[in-house]
Amino acid sequence: MSSQFSFRLLTTDGAARRGEMTTAHGVVQTPAFMAVGTRGAVKGLTPRDLVGEGAEIILGNTYHLWLRPGDGLIARQGGLHRFIGWNRPILTDSGGFQAFSLVARRRISEEGIRFRSHLDGSEHLLTPEGATDIQAQLGSDIAMALDECLAQPASLDAARESTERTARWAGRCRERFLQLQDTGNGVRPHFEDHGLEAGAIENGVRPLITNPGQAQFGIIQGGTDPELRTSSVERTLAVGFEAYAIGGLSVGEPPDTMYSVVEHTAPQLPADRPRYLMGVGTPLDLVEAVARGIDLFDCVMPTRNARNGQLFTSHGRLAIKNAQFAEDARPPDANCACYTCSNFSRAYLRHLFVVGEMTGAILNTVHNLRFYLDTMARIREAIVFGCLGSLQQTLRSTFSRQMCDL
Amino acid sequence: MSSQFSFRLLTTDGAARRGEMTTAHGVVQTPAFMAVGTRGAVKGLTPRDLVGEGAEIILGNTYHLWLRPGDGLIARQGGLHRFIGWNRPILTDSGGFQAFSLVARRRISEEGIRFRSHLDGSEHLLTPEGATDIQAQLGSDIAMALDECLAQPASLDAARESTERTARWAGRCRERFLQLQDTGNGVRPHFEDHGLEAGAIENGVRPLITNPGQAQFGIIQGGTDPELRTSSVERTLAVGFEAYAIGGLSVGEPPDTMYSVVEHTAPQLPADRPRYLMGVGTPLDLVEAVARGIDLFDCVMPTRNARNGQLFTSHGRLAIKNAQFAEDARPPDANCACYTCSNFSRAYLRHLFVVGEMTGAILNTVHNLRFYLDTMARIREAIVFGCLGSLQQTLRSTFSRQMCDL
Numbered sequence: 034m035s036s037q038f039s040f041r042l043l044t045t046d047g048a049a050r051r052g053e054m055t056t057a058h059g060v061v062q063t064p065a066f067m068a069v070g071t072r073g074a075v076k077g078l079t080p081r082d083l084v085g086e087g088a089e090i091i092l093g094n095t096y097h098l099w100l101r102p103g104d105g106l107i108a109r110q111g112g113l114h115r116f117i118g119w120n121r122p123i124l125t126d127s128g129g130f131q132a133f134s135l136v137a138r139r140r141i142s143e144e145g146i147r148f149r150s151h152l153d154g155s156e157h158l159l160t161p162e163g164a165t166d167i168q169a170q171l172g173s174d175i176a177m178a179l180d181e182c183l184a185q186p187a188s189l190d191a192a193r194e195s196t197e198r199t200a201r202w203a204g205r206c207r208e209r210f211l212q213l214q215d216t217g218n219g220v221r222p223h224f225e226d227h228g229l230e231a232g233a234i235e236n237g238v239r240p241l242i243t244n245p246g247q248a249q250f251g252i253i254q255g256g257t258d259p260e261l262r263t264s265s266v267e268r269t270l271a272v273g274f275e276a277y278a279i280g281g282l283s284v285g286e287p288p289d290t291m292y293s294v295v296e297h298t299a300p301q302l303p304a305d306r307p308r309y310l311m312g313v314g315t316p317l318d319l320v321e322a323v324a325r326g327i328d329l330f331d332c333v334m335p336t337r338n339a340r341n342g343q344l345f346t347s348h349g350r351l352a353i354k355n356a357q358f359a360e361d362a363r364p365p366d367a368n369c370a371c372y373t374c375s376n377f378s379r380a381y382l383r384h385l386f387v388v389g390e391m392t393g394a395i396l397n398t399v400h401n402l403r404f405y406l407d408t409m410a411r412i413r414e415a416i417v418f419g420c421l422g423s424l425q426q427t428l429r430s431t432f433s434r435q436m437c438d439l
Numbered sequence: 440m441s442s443q444f445s446f447r448l449l450t451t452d453g454a455a456r457r458g459e460m461t462t463a464h465g466v467v468q469t470p471a472f473m474a475v476g477t478r479g480a481v482k483g484l485t486p487r488d489l490v491g492e493g494a495e496i497i498l499g500n501t502y503h504l505w506l507r508p509g510d511g512l513i514a515r516q517g518g519l520h521r522f523i524g525w526n527r528p529i530l531t532d533s534g535g536f537q538a539f540s541l542v543a544r545r546r547i548s549e550e551g552i553r554f555r556s557h558l559d560g561s562e563h564l565l566t567p568e569g570a571t572d573i574q575a576q577l578g579s580d581i582a583m584a585l586d587e588c589l590a591q592p593a594s595l596d597a598a599r600e601s602t603e604r605t606a607r608w609a610g611r612c613r614e615r616f617l618q619l620q621d622t623g624n625g626v627r628p629h630f631e632d633h634g635l636e637a638g639a640i641e642n643g644v645r646p647l648i649t650n651p652g653q654a655q656f657g658i659i660q661g662g663t664d665p666e667l668r669t670s671s672v673e674r675t676l677a678v679g680f681e682a683y684a685i686g687g688l689s690v691g692e693p694p695d696t697m698y699s700v701v702e703h704t705a706p707q708l709p710a711d712r713p714r715y716l717m718g719v720g721t722p723l724d725l726v727e728a729v730a731r732g733i734d735l736f737d738c739v740m741p742t743r744n745a746r747n748g749q750l751f752t753s754h755g756r757l758a759i760k761n762a763q764f765a766e767d768a769r770p771p772d773a774n775c776a777c778y779t780c781s782n783f784s785r786a787y788l789r790h791l792f793v794v795g796e797m798t799g800a801i802l803n804t805v806h807n808l809r810f811y812l813d814t815m816a817r818i819r820e821a822i823v824f825g826c827l828g829s830l831q832q833t834l835r836s837t838f839s840r841q842m843c844d845l
């Protein structure tokens with residue numbers, strides 16, 4: 034592992050693990066949930082809001098930050114932590130998922146993903162090396178390898194080809210990462226926005242390493258096919274990363290399928306490294322995945338749903354716009370100690386939502402994020418006390434997939 | 440004065456006054472600026488943000504709160520303070536200004552303002568008694584009398600007629616206010632959204648007095664004509680309110696005209712009561728009006744301009760979207776101790792503005808509001824030290840009407 038990244042397993046409860054992940058910007062108690070700060074901000078929140086509700090780590094989206102304001106600009110500003118005023122851990126994704134999902138015209142080749150920006154149509158090429166360079170300039174504590182996100186449903190042949198390519202890209206990402214670690218300590222003479230300078234290192238323009246303690250995670254693909262997943266695990270472990278993520282899930286497959294793939298894949302990953310399930314999920318998904326050996330999560334659900342007026346509570350989901358809350362003086366969740374629940378009523382939040390006040394989105398986001406972070410805290414406690422199973426039962430009955438208005 | 444409202448003049452510097460206004464929800468150091476919380480929230484901020492930057496009093500808009508969520512609902516929720524989670528002083532306007540400015544089809548008669556809601560076209564009648572009842576249900580610390588806001592330019596005859604009507608309405612507002620104070624202590628048997636129940640008291644439906652310590656301010660009108668202003672002062676003082684506001688300014692007239700009207704009008708108002716200049720203004724306007732005897736201000740400028748990316752600083756105005764700030768690592772204002780300036784760069788704020796992140800609007804609003812509150816603090820200090828004139832000179836050179844990019 035890189036000098037500043039480590040993982041310590043504290044205790045287990047069945048397949049569930051309670052651990053501590055140390056990064057260049059501090060320690061994260063696991064299992065952990067990462068709020069999504071797509072473009073350098075968790076929508077509607079400031080860093081003090083995040084810290085106030087207990088966030089230990091956030092996620093940034095490489096695709097968005099690369100296009101605007103540019104990884105070069107962020108590097109020249111001292112890296113992502115300093116730029117956004119967040120001095121706790123940050124994980125960045127590789128940019129691949131957005132290059133696949135946001136972009137209409139894209140072409141995947143062995144070289145990488147060629148696409149036109151969703152913003153201005155300008156052409157870009159995202160290669161494994163480029164994704165590694167960009168994240169080096171961003172200076173996140175955890176960088177992700179570039180993977181191919183296969184659209185589902187896919188034929189087995191297509192899935193196999195995609196998984197193989199992801200494995201080859203993993204090798205290229207790791208090679209570039211190690212090359213940067215060897216050469217990259219200290220300020221380089223040139224550092225430009227990547228993409229303006231294709232093949233940067235070859236041209237003598239080296240990325241600026243803004244976080245020498247950065248770690249890099251590999252990503253397991255393979256769709257819903259167990260053999261492909263196992264093959265992807267083998268290939269990715271052979272490359273060798275600080276830790277590993279399971280990608281390609283939560284893309285529309287039934288929850289049980291996702292749980293099965295996690296149950297199949299997670300135990301094959303090294304026990305002494307954190308395991309990250311990308312883009313997941315509902316509160317129920319979190320506990321179900323933890324029970325199958327997952328340690329890290331990220332999802333836009335708490336923040337996006339907050340802006341859409343859906344609140345997660347210990348009694349289920351609550352659509353704040355509903356007329357039944359118009360004169361409801363209770364807080365969103367009487368069991369929640371967040372700033373919102375400590376100070377405001379459902380009636381007030383409904384009013385703010387109905388009239389479209391930004392302050393409503395802020396207060397809803399504060400609550401939902403706190404609910405997710407508290408859920409992770411309950412999960413961690415349950416593991417320590419050896420009773421994750423009963424918490425699982427509780428969350429199963431609270432969070433069906435249906436909306437449960439209180 | 441009502442039992443819980445008082446004003447103490449601490450010292451003066453020329454016509455400028457340093458005072459302390461006590462309300463049912465606490466003390467306000469004057470001269471003071473009130474952030475505008477139109478619909479029960481200062482856009483983009485939470486109460487802890489407001490408190491954190493030093494806000495002592497905010498303003499709520501009666502027109503908006505009456506239509507949504509309704510003054511009856513707010514009364515049933517315990518009044519505006521409790522509903523919005525703000526336990527410091529609140530002033531509410533009368534609703535007249537919005538009924539004039541937001542609504543296309545309106546008809547003014549001696550009875551009041553008949554208009555169709557800008558939301559759904561439903562017909563409403565805002566009378567002097569109704570505006571008083573609604574504000575009684577909102578429970579603000581300071582209620583405003585209903586005035587007619589004359590569209591400028593207006594003939595002298597039209598201005599005279601409008602000013603006379605405002606004076607008659609002032610009498611009706613005060614009569615209703617005193618009637619409510621006599622009868623209104625304690626919970627009433629019925630309290631409905633006003634407007635659903637025209638002539639509420641007559642029908643036995645009395646408003647709920649949610650703040651027995653409420654004070655009521657009268658409003659001086661009269662356009663730009665000195666004689667009309669003087670006549671309005673006489674008529675309004677004859678009615679007798681806890682204090683007085685100057686209305687009908689900052690509606691498009693040149694700044695010097697506004698300053699002249701203030702200079703003419705303010706000295707005619709009682710020295711032992713606060714004087715409120717409604718809807719004003721720029722940082723320069725604040726000091727110019729204080730120098731002419733004004734104690735209270737409100738304006739959407741700091742909050743609205745923040746959302747549009749215009750920041751007020753000790754060096755002038757700054758358009759954060761400008762390319763020159765793309766890599767500017769300095770805070771918006773090195774002399775400002777707000778949360779934003781303590782933690783974030785112009786480069787970051789520009790990025791957030793360019794990509795349209797809500798967090799940018801929040802951080803800009805925090806700064807602009809703090810700048811206004813700090814400007815008032817500097818004004819108060821200058822009065823105490825007898826050097827308001829030099830602060831006036833400083834602000835004149837900093838804030839011309841033009842945008843001064845740094």
